[in-house]
Amino acid sequence: MTLSSEPQDPLPVVKCVARARIPTTTGPDIFLHLYANDRDTKEHLAIVFGEDIRSRTLFQRRRGETQQDRMVRGAYVGKLFPGRTMADMDENLGMSLKFDETSGSLLVDPKTTWHNQDTLVRIHSECYTGETAWSARCDCGEQFDHAGKLMGVEREGDIIGGSGRGVIVYLRQEGRGIGLGEKLKAYNLQDLGADTVQANLMLQHPADGRDFSLGRAILIDLGISNVRLLTNNPDKVLQAEYPPYLQCVERVPMVPLSWTSDHDGIHSAEIEGYLRTKVERMGHLLQRPLKLHSSVSKSNPSTKVTTHTLV
Numbered sequence: 001m002t003l004s005s006e007p008q009d010p011l012p013v014v015k016c017v018a019r020a021r022i023p024t025t026t027g028p029d030i031f032l033h034l035y036a037n038d039r040d041t042k043e044h045l046a047i048v049f050g051e052d053i054r055s056r057t058l059f060q061r062r063r064g065e066t067q068q069d070r071m072v073r074g075a076y077v078g079k080l081f082p083g084r085t086m087a088d089m090d091e092n093l094g095m096s097l098k099f100d101e102t103s104g105s106l107l108v109d110p111k112t113t114w115h116n117q118d119t120l121v122r123i124h125s126e127c128y129t130g131e132t133a134w135s136a137r138c139d140c141g142e143q144f145d146h147a148g149k150l151m152g153v154e155r156e157g158d159i160i161g162g163s164g165r166g167v168i169v170y171l172r173q174e175g176r177g178i179g180l181g182e183k184l185k186a187y188n189l190q191d192l193g194a195d196t197v198q199a200n201l202m203l204q205h206p207a208d209g210r211d212f213s214l215g216r217a218i219l220i221d222l223g224i225s226n227v228r229l230l231t232n233n234p235d236k237v238l239q240a241e242y243p244p245y246l247q248c249v250e251r252v253p254m255v256p257l258s259w260t261s262d263h264d265g266i267h268s269a270e271i272e273g274y275l276r277t278k279v280e281r282m283g284h285l286l287q288r289p290l291k292l293h294s295s296v297s298k299s300n301p302s303t304k305v306t307t308h309t310l311v
């Protein structure tokens with residue numbers, strides 16, 4: 001595993017290239033941010049809930065650009081409408097952005113820009129099979145959907161939601177960083193009896209080759225400082241910290257839907273083995289016992305969702 005949680009490690013340089021509003025089929029509009037960086041050529045993303053969460057690099061004024069240029073790349077306040085001419089001011093909503101005249105940097109104004117508040121965050125690694133090909137080998141698609149839902153709602157059970165604000169950082173590191181081709185080979189080894197960790201090691205890959213430093217850089221660029229991190233993985237708490245700029249103030253667990261419901265979530269032998277490996281081999285903080293969904297009822301206290309505040 002690539003663990004680069006030491007604060008002195010330099011972060012990658014990231015730059016938000018474009019931002020656009022995406023109406024969704026399930027809830028509020030989201031703002032999709034596409035990032036370039038100095039470590040790889042992949043198009044990493046941030047899925048942002050809330051118009052006022054602003055990328056510093058996107059909104060930075062650039063030499064020679066016009067207001068139209070700014071609107072086209074998404075560096076506007078409020079909402080676009082036909083005929084709008086000013087990016088930095090929305091006359092309909094009475095909002096305007098302020099900039100440092102010398103540097104062109106966005107000045108943080110609480111009326112237009114979210115800052116210094118606890119923000120629900122998920123750092124998600126791309127999973128083509130789980131998100132697009134309906135795979136029941138892992139719970140990535142379910143976790144992705146659940147994270148988005150929690151960001152839209154005020155609360156769900158014991159968990160306080162984002163009430164329309166939050167960030168899903170979407171990193172292009174398929175298969176714990178080994179790529180889709182190698183991941184498919186690992187699946188064949190799993191069908192031959194290996195678990196997730198063993199299969200990666202047999203293919204000469206680390207059990208987990210992901211690198212979350214880009215995620216930290218993207219969160220800082222978005223002006224996020226206090227993270228409420230949606231994860232069951234204790235290592236990820238460290239991955240969301242970069243003091244003094246970024247800190248994880250709370251870990252919010254994500255209990256698999258299939259553990260609390262006989263109807264929702266993924267019910268398959270593969271997913272049970274996958275979750276078992278996460279807990280037993282990778283230290284995920286899911287509740288034991290691991291006699292999975294068939295024996296777990298809604299009233300079982302072991303499935304109770306709790307949040308743990310870090311000090």
Ligand SMILES: [Zn+2]
Binds near residue numbers: 127129139140141
């Ligand atoms: Zn997956």
